């Protein structure tokens with residue numbers, strides 16, 4: 295960590311001993327970005343259905359016990375337990391939502407439905423299937439242990455307990471959990487406003503015919519898809535050709551109205567890559583060459599108050615750098631308490647060509663064989679082969695220490711499911 299400002303680093307990269315923008319490790323780049331991220335502070339009160347995917351701005355404390363009364367886990371008979379009990383008299387019925395009002399005494403029981411309140415005096419429920427009905431009485435065929443089949447008040451949540459913490463991203467189960475507490479509205483962080491555009495003279499939007507040398511802009515669609523999964527407010531600013539004045543106008547407009555601006559293309563040092571000069575003029579932006587493949591060039595910094603991410607233009611590089619740097623940064627800016635992305639170790643079935651000294655994110659297919667999960671790398675690993683991202687279901691993460699691999703070795707994988 296450093297106290298050096300973005301401006302110092304952008305104008306004089308040699309101001310820090312251990313900072314070399316041309317040889318950054320993946321972890322170093324992540325750590326660098328993280329120190330400049332301050333989460334949004336504005337909040338809004340939302341109905342629980344509207345809050346799916348949003349970040350809690352407050353702890354949720356249970357106002358009551360859940361369940362708030364002892365209740366039956368089975369359809370059966372509630373009775374007062376005693377050793378060797380056999381014949382019990384039925385004195386009434388308890389339905390879910392319609393309790394039995396009286397008291398159960400020794401050798402008495404109440405016919406009870408799942409979810410109904412355990413009547414006063416009773417402490418145990420015997421399943422209906424373990425009894426034989428004899429008119430006003432039941433014969434207990436197999437007595438349960440004392441306390442069986444009773445769900446205790448507060449066994450799910452206790453009154454006063456912190457149920458969900460500030461910084462938690464609300465999931466489907468949480469909406470139900472909030473409802474189970476009777477909570478109708480929750481305070482969440484406001485949505486992050488994210489703008490993005492593609493840069494490049496060769497790019498054409500879908501719906502128009504392609505001329506010689508042109509390609510369709512795919513990055514705007516992958517970026518749109520990746521952002522949609524994060525529950526941020528998205529502004530798609532289109533394709534901007536490699537013209538300095540247009541790029542400048544789009545960049546500044548975007549930065550003035552959004553928390554984050556993402557561009558793809560134009561951050562390497564090709565002749566028509568004007569973004570770098572523009573960012574030097576208006577922003578405090580760091581240009582890195584990361585020891586990784588795919589996705590070597592990456593720019594991060596600030597333009598006005600907006601965070602800026604300049605992703606490489608090659609379609610796979612765009613996605614990999616988004617997942618490895620931008621996604622976590624956006625979650626932190628949203629105010630989420632971020633946990634590391636899960637990694638698993640599995641056997642790799644093929645050999646892998648890999649140079650030491652950089653981290654590779656190869657695309658792989660995770661599959662099951664005789665009860666064991668294994669991974670097979672895709673044969674085409676080029677940074678322009680977007681179909682590799684569609685065919686794959688995981689990244690094979692090979693760190694800087696790893697070189698060529700023989701079939702059968704164990705490798706780290708990050709499944710797409712959940713993240714992608």
Ligand code: AMP
Nearest residue numbers: 492494511512513559560561606607608
């Ligand atoms: P650049 O980073 O601008 O030098 O672009 C690197 C490569 O990615 C070039 O082959 C570009 O044509 C391609 N590329 C850049 N932007 C896009 C995009 N939005 N969609 C598809 N390919 C792109």
Ligand code: MG
Nearest residue numbers: 493494559560
């Ligand atoms: Mg370009």
